[in-house]
Amino acid sequence: xxxxxxxxxxxxxxxxxxxxxxxxxxxxxxxxxxxxxxxxxxxxxxxxxxxxxxxxxxxxxxxxxxxxxxxxxxxxxxxxxxxxxxxxxxxxxxxxxxxxxxxxxxxxxxxxxxxxxxxxxxxxxxxxxxxxxxxxxxxxxxxxxxxxxxxxxxxxxxxxxxxxxxxxxxxxxxxxxxxxxxxxxxxxxxxxxxxxxxxxxxxxxxxxxxxxxxxxxxxxxxxxxxxxxxxxxxxxxxxxxxxxxxxxxxxxxxxxxxxxxxxxxxxxxxxxxxxxxxxxxxxxxxxxxxxxxxxxxxxxxxxxxxxxxxxxxxxxxxxxxxxxxxxxxxxxxxxxxxxxxxxxxxxxxxxxxxxxxxxxxxxxxxxxxxxxxxxxxxxxxxxxxxxxxxxxxxxxxxxx
Numbered sequence: 001x002x003x004x005x006x007x008x009x010x011x012x013x014x015x016x017x018x019x020x021x022x023x024x025x026x027x028x029x030x031x032x033x034x035x036x037x038x039x040x041x042x043x044x045x046x047x048x049x050x051x052x053x054x055x056x057x058x059x060x061x062x063x064x065x066x067x068x069x070x071x072x073x074x075x076x077x078x079x080x081x082x083x084x085x086x087x088x089x090x091x092x093x094x095x096x097x098x099x100x101x102x103x104x105x106x107x108x109x110x111x112x113x114x115x116x117x118x119x120x121x122x123x124x125x126x127x128x129x130x131x132x133x134x135x136x137x138x139x140x141x142x143x144x145x146x147x148x149x150x151x152x153x154x155x156x157x158x159x160x161x162x163x164x165x166x167x168x169x170x171x172x173x174x175x176x177x178x179x180x181x182x183x184x185x186x187x188x189x190x191x192x193x194x195x196x197x198x199x200x201x202x203x204x205x206x207x208x209x210x211x212x213x214x215x216x217x218x219x220x221x222x223x224x225x226x227x228x229x230x231x232x233x234x235x236x237x238x239x240x241x242x243x244x245x246x247x248x249x250x251x252x253x254x255x256x257x258x259x260x261x262x263x264x265x266x267x268x269x270x271x272x273x274x275x276x277x278x279x280x281x282x283x284x285x286x287x288x289x290x291x292x293x294x295x296x297x298x299x300x301x302x303x304x305x306x307x308x309x310x311x312x313x314x315x316x317x318x319x320x321x322x323x324x325x326x327x328x329x330x331x332x333x334x335x336x337x338x339x340x341x342x343x344x345x346x347x348x349x350x351x352x353x354x355x356x357x358x359x360x361x362x363x364x365x366x367x368x369x370x371x372x373x374x375x376x377x378x379x380x381x382x383x384x385x386x387x388x389x390x391x392x393x394x395x396x397x398x399x400x
Contacts, residue, residue, distance in 0.1 A: 007137075008135050008136070008137060026348070028348045029345070029348045029349065029350055030348060030349045030350070030374060030378045030381060030382035030385070031349075031350045031370075031373070031374070032349070032350060032351045032369040032370045032371070032373075032374065032382060032386075033350045033351055033352050033370065034370060034373060035176065035325055035326070035370055035372075036241075036370070036372065036373045037236070037237055037240075037241060037293070037325075037372055037373070038293070038296060038297075038372055038373055041292060041293050041296060042240050043239075043240070043280070043284070043289060046280060046284055047240070047276065047280065050276050050279050050280050050283070051276055053279060054272065054275050054276050054279055058275055061271070061275075062271055062272040062275045063271065063272060064271060065267070065268065065271065066268050066271040066274070067268065068096075068259055068262050068263050068267060068268050069095075069096055069097065069259060070095065070096060070097025070247075070268070070269060070274060071097065071271070071274035071275055071278055072092060073278045073282075074097065074245075074274045074275075074277060074278035074281075075092035075093075075095040075097065075247075076091075076092040077278060077281045078092070078095050078233065078247050078249075079091050079092050079094065079095055079249075081286075082219075082221075082231070082233070082249060085208065085209055085216065086205070086208065086218065086219035086221060086222055086231070087218035087219060087222040088219060088221050088222045088231070088249070089222070090221075090249055093252075094249050094250065094251075094252075094255065095247050095248070095249050096247060096248045096249075096250075096255055096258050096259055096262065097245060097246075097247055097268075097269045097274060098245075098246045098247060098248055098262065098269060099244045099245070099246070099266065099269050099270075100234060100236060100241075100244045100245065100246045101204065101206055101232040101233060101234040101236070101246035101247070101248075102128055102132065102246070103246065103262075103265070104230075104232040104246055104247070104248045104258070105128065105129050105132040105133070105202070105204070105232065106132045106135070106265075107248070107258050107261050107262065107265075108132075108133070108167065108169075108202050108230060108232075109132055109133045109135060109136040109138075110136065110261050111254070111257045111258060111261060112166050112167045112200055113133065113136040113137070113138045113166055113167065114136070114137075114166075115136065115137030115138070116137065116138070116139065116164065117136075117137075117138045117139070117164050117165075117166040117167075118138060118139050118140075118141055118162055118163075118164050118165045118166060119133055119138045119139070119140050119141070119165075119166065119167050119168070119169060120140075120141050120143055120155070120158060120159075120162075120165060120167070120168040120169070120199075121140060121141075121142060121143065121168070121169045121170070121359065122142070122143060122145050122149065122150050122169075122170060122171070122175065123142030123143060123144055123145055123358060124142075124145075124177055124178065124328075124354065124357035124358050124363070124366075125142070125169065125171075125357060125358075125359065126169075126171060126175075126176045126177070126204065126357070127177075127352075127356050127357050129169055129202075129204065130356075130357075130359045133167075133169070134359075138166070140359035140360055141158055141162060141165075142358060142359065142360060143155050143158055145178075145180070147180060147319075148180065148181075148182060148183050148186055149170075149172060149175065149180050149181070149182040149186055150170060150182070150186070150190070152186060152189045152190060152193060155168075155190070155193060156193050159193065159197050159199070165197075165199055166199070166200070167199065167200050167201075167202060168194070168199055168200070168201045168202070169201075169202045169204065170190075170201065170202070170203060170204070170220070171203075171204045171205070172187060172203065172205075172217075172219070172220060173205055173207060173208040173211075173217070173219075173323070173324070174207040174208070174210065174211075174321055174322065174323045174324025174325070174326075175324075176206075176207070176324070176325070176326055176368075177326055177328055177352070177354065177357045177368035178319055178321075178326070178328040179319045179320075179321025179322075179324055179325075179326045179327050179328055180319060180321070180328075181217070181321075181322050181323070182217075183217070184217055184218070187217065187218070187220060187223065188223065190220065191220060191223040191224070191225075194226075194228055194229075195225060195226055195228070198226065198228060199228065200228055200229075200230065200254070201220060201228055201229045201230065202230050202232065203219060203220045203221055203229050203230065203231045203232065204232045205219060205231060205232060205233055206232070206233065206234040206236060206237050206246075207237055207323060207324040207325060208233075209237075209238050209290050210237060210238070210290070210293065210294055210297060210323045210324055210325070211294070211322060211323035212294055212297065212298040212301065212322060212323045213298075213322050213323075214322050219231060221249060227250070227251030227252075227253065227254065228251075229250075230248060230249070230250040230254060230258075231248070231249040231250070232246065232247070232248055232249075233246060233247050233249070234246035234247075235277060237325070238286070238289075238290050238293065239277065239280075239286070239289070243270075243273045243276070243277055244269070244270070244273070245269060245270075245273055245274065245277055294323075297323075297325070297371065297372050299376065300371045300372060300374070300376060300379060301321065301327070301371045303371075303376055303379050303380065304327065304369065304371040304379050304383060305318070305320060305327065307379065307380050307383040307384070308327075308329075308383055308387075311383050311384050311386075311387030311388075312329075312383075312386075312387045312390060313387070313390055313391045313394050315332055315394060316329060316330060316331050316332065316390070317329070317330040318330070325370050325371065325372045326368050326369065326370055326371070327368075327369050327371065328354070328366065328367075328368055328369075329351075329366060329367050329368075329369060330365065330366050331365040331366060331367075331390075332365065332394070333365050334365070335365050335393060335394070336364045336365065337351075337353040337354055337355070337364055337365060337366060337367040338353045338355065338364055339393075340367075340389060340390065340393055341353050341367070343389050343392075343393070344385070344386060344389050347385045347388070347389055348385070349382045349385040349386050349389075351367045351368060351369050351386070352367060352368040353366075353367050354366030354367045354368060
C-alpha cells in the first residue's frame, strides 16, 4: 500500500537512546545509558497523601479541563523558584505549563523554524532537542565548544557568515551530554552577542538545580534585556518525571505563540497532575527534597569518577561535572564507540554512543555515561566491566 507521508517524516528516525533503553531492560544489564532519575528518591508516600487530598478538596476541578497556560498556583510556585534559583525577575504570567520540557522543545521548532532555516547549537548537543527540531526541516550548525561550553568567538564568526539563523539552542548548566557548565564570563559574552544580533535563544535548564559543588550561576534568562531568551524548565529531574510537567518562560510576545501552538497540540497539561505537584509544594519542602537528590547524585558521581580513574585505560579523557546527571568520555580518534558498545552489551553494561549528539554526524569516538540511576555497587561493577572492554579495544589497536 503506497501511503504518502509528509516530507518531514523522511528525516525522522527513532531516538537512539530510546532504542538502547529497550536493550537494557534486561535486569542483568548495568545501564549508564538513560538520563533517568533514581526511582528510590521519588516521594511516593507523600504523593499518596497528596493525591487523596487533591481529590477530597478539589475533586471536580481537578478532573475537569483547565486553561492552556496552566494552574495559576503552580505557575506562581515556578516563578518564585526561578527568581530564587535562576536569578530571574518573572511572574506567573511569564510561565506556560507544558507536558515536560521536551514539549517546549517541539513548540520552539514549531514557533521559530521554517524548512531550510538554521539552528545553532553546541557541539555536541542534546539528542532529544536535535530530534525535536529535525521535524521542522532546519539545517544545524554546530558551534565548537571547549571545557567551558560554547566558544564565543566561533559563535560570532558563525553569525557573521551565516544567513537564516532563526534560533540558538544551548544548555549552559551541566550540559547534556558533556556535563559542562558555562562560567559567568561566557554567559555575559553570549548575551552581548545575542543582543547585538537579536536571535532567539532556547535556554534548556532541566538540571540547573542539581549543583554539587561551586556557586550557582545566573541563568541567561536573568540577563535577557530584549525578551530573546526562552527558558525551559522541568520537574522531571528535581521531582518525578512521571507527572510529565515542565514549563516555558518567555516574553509576552513569544509566550503567546507557544500558547497558540499548545492549544492546537493538546489544549493543556494534566489538570490533576498540576494540582498535585502544586499541593506538594504547599505542604512539603521541595528544596529539602532536591538537597536529598543532590546528596545521592554527588556520591554516585564521585564514585563513578574515582572508579573511572582506577579502571579505564590511559589515553582517554572524561569530564568532571559540577552537577547534573552525566559525564562524557572522549576516546582516541581511531576508536568507534558504537562498535565498542556491542562488546559492552555482551558484558551486560551499556552507555550511549556519542555520535548521535552531533546533528551533522561524523564523531563516533565518544560516549555519555549517566551516574544518577545505578546504585553504588553497580556503578563500580559496571565501570570495571566497561574498563575491561575499553582496554581490550585499545590494546588491539595498539598491536595493529
